[in-house]
Amino acid sequence: xxxxxxxxxxxxxxxxxxxxxxxxxxxxxxxxxxxxxxxxxxxxxxxxxxxxxxxxxxxxxxxxxxxxxxxxxxxxxxxxxxxxxxxxxxxxxxxxxxxxxxxxxxxxxxxxxxxxxxxxxxxxxxxxxxxxxxxxxxxxxxxxxxxxxxxxxxxxxxxxxxxxxxxxxxxxxxxxxxxxxxxxxxxxxxxxxxxxxxxxxxxxxxxxxxxxxxxxxxxxxxxxxxxxxxxxxxxxxxxxxxxxxxxxxxxxxxxxxxxxxxxxxxxxxxxxxxxxxxxxxxxxxxxxxxxxxxxxxxxxxxxxxxxxxxxxxxxxx
Numbered sequence: 001x002x003x004x005x006x007x008x009x010x011x012x013x014x015x016x017x018x019x020x021x022x023x024x025x026x027x028x029x030x031x032x033x034x035x036x037x038x039x040x041x042x043x044x045x046x047x048x049x050x051x052x053x054x055x056x057x058x059x060x061x062x063x064x065x066x067x068x069x070x071x072x073x074x075x076x077x078x079x080x081x082x083x084x085x086x087x088x089x090x091x092x093x094x095x096x097x098x099x100x101x102x103x104x105x106x107x108x109x110x111x112x113x114x115x116x117x118x119x120x121x122x123x124x125x126x127x128x129x130x131x132x133x134x135x136x137x138x139x140x141x142x143x144x145x146x147x148x149x150x151x152x153x154x155x156x157x158x159x160x161x162x163x164x165x166x167x168x169x170x171x172x173x174x175x176x177x178x179x180x181x182x183x184x185x186x187x188x189x190x191x192x193x194x195x196x197x198x199x200x201x202x203x204x205x206x207x208x209x210x211x212x213x214x215x216x217x218x219x220x221x222x223x224x225x226x227x228x229x230x231x232x233x234x235x236x237x238x239x240x241x242x243x244x245x246x247x248x249x250x251x252x253x254x255x256x257x258x259x260x261x262x263x264x265x266x267x268x269x270x271x272x273x274x275x276x277x278x279x280x281x282x283x284x285x286x287x288x289x290x291x292x293x294x295x296x297x298x299x300x301x302x303x304x305x306x307x308x309x310x311x312x313x314x315x316x317x
Contacts, residue, residue: 031060031061031062031063031090032062032063032064032085032086032089032090032091032092033058033059033060033061033062033085033090033091033092034047034058034059034062034067034069034083034085034091034092034093034094035056035057035058035059035091035092035093035094036055036056036057036058036059036069036071036093036094036095036096037055037056037093037094037095037096038055038056038071038073038079038095038096038097038098039096039097039098040073040076040098041054041055041056042054042055042073043055043071043072043073043076043096043098044071044072044073045057045059045069045070045071046069046070046071046072047059047067047068047069048067048068049068049070055071055096062085063085064085064086064087064090065084065085066082066083066084066085067082067083067084067085068080068081068082069081069082069083069094071094071096071098073098074132075100075101075102075131075132076098076099076100076101076102077098077099077100077101079096079097079098081094081096099159100135100158100159101134101135102131102132102133102134102135102159103133103135103156103158103159103160103161103162104129104130104131104133104160104161104162105118105129105130105133105138105140105154105161105162105164106127106128106129106130106161106162106163106164107126107127107128107130107140107142107163107164107165107166108126108127108128108163108164108165108166109126109127109142109144109150109165109166109167109168110165110166110167110168111144111147111168111229112125112126112127113125113126113144114126114142114143114144114147114166114168115142115143115144116128116130116140116141116142117140117141117142117143118130118133118138118139118140118141119138119139120139126142126166133156135156135157135158135159136155136156136157137153137154137155138153138154138155138156139151139152139153140152140153140154140164142166142168144168145174145201145231146170146171146172146173146174146201146228146229146230146231147168147169147170147171147229148168148169148170148171150166150167150168152164168229170227170228170229171228171229172201172202172203172204172228172229173203173204173205173226173227173228173229173230173231173232174199174200174201174202174203174226174230174231174232175188175199175200175203175208175210175224175226175231175232175233175234176197176198176199176200176231176232176233176234177193177196177197177198177199177200177210177212177234177236178196178197178198178234178235178236179196179197179212179214179220179235179236179237179238180235180236180237180238181214181217181238182195182196182197183195183196183214184196184212184213184214184217184236184238185212185213185214186198186200186210186211186212187210187211187212187213188200188208188209188210188211189208189209190209190211196212196236203226205226205227205228206225206226207223207224207225208223208224208225208226209221209222209223209224210222210223210224210234212236212238214238216240216241216244216271216301217238217239217240217241217271218238218239218240218241218242218271218272219271220236220238222234241271241272242272242275242298242299243271243272243273243274243275243296243297243298243299243300243302244269244270244271244272244273244301244302244303245268245269245270245271245273245294245296245302245303246267246268246269246270246301246302246303246304247266247267247268247269247280247282247294247304247305247306248266248267248268248304248305248306249266249267249282249284249290249305249306249307249308250305250306250307250308251284251308252265252266252267253265253266253284254266254282254283254284254287254290254308255282255283255284256268256280256281256282257279257280257281257282257283258278258279258280259278259279260279260281266282273296274296275296275297275298276295276296277293277294277295277296278293278294278295278296279291279292279293280292280293280294280304280306282306282308284308286310286311287308287309287310287311288308288309288310288311290306290308290309292306
């Protein structure tokens with residue numbers, strides 16, 4: 001009888017140990033999960049600092065305990081929450097409504113295609129939408145050639161869409177000149193403005209005579225009218241000169257006549273002069289008159305320099 005009692009006790013103990021083992025295995029096998037969603041979706045989700053993916057997401061196979069959930073998205077303040085997974089509450093849901101830390105700035109201008117700067121950084125040309133500006137104070141500038149700079153200070157402390165319209169005031173005009181071939185001399189109303197490509201700035205509104213010259217090419221001349229705020233662009237293809245005549249004298253500054261026509265003073269140069277024979281007369285006080293004939297041919301530059309003979313000095317007894 002006593003032996004049977006011992007056996008029964010051993011059996012009961014074994015059953016208890018088995019039950020404990022089964023219970024431990026059972027409870028160890030239970031895992032929890034966290035479902036995370038957000039606005040906006042597609043936000044990064046971190047569990048105790050380790051990235052798990054993007055919302056919406058379910059993080060599975062979590063042991064019971066506390067975890068820190070972080071949800072972040074560009075332009076929004078990071079969301080942080082501590083959650084507890086227990087046997088009583090193995091499935092936890094986290095919804096993160098993220099707060100904006102940026103705002104939207106829309107800038108337009110008249111005229112369009114003006115440069116936009118925010119806090120000194122160029123953002124592009126008007127019209128433009130800038131989506132990622134942080135909340136706070138900003139300095140906005142709108143600039144365009146030949147116009148006064150427009151500027152405004154803004155202070156934004158919540159998410160919103162700010163719309164700015166810059167009415168630019170014209171100050172001057174400009175003319176941009178290029179040529180083919182390059183390296184031609186540009187004259188505006190007879191004044192040398194440089195070598196192509198060249199930009200002539202700070203012009204008053206009005207009418208101008210544009211002349212472009214290069215050796216061996218026919219000169220280009222055009223009347224141009226410009227208005228305030230306007231940039232006139234000219235890309236000029238110069239034509240090769242058919243004929244070329246240049247006449248100089250030693251000393252220079254003598255009066256020059258071609259076929260009896262007064263051509264001014266030496267040195268003289270003319271492109272695309274009609275081919276043919278010309279009577280040349282050169283006159284200068286204190287020198288003998290010089291008379292000759294020259295021939296101008298197509299495609300052959302005609303360059304002459306004539307020495308003048310000095311008249312003998314008149315002596316007084």
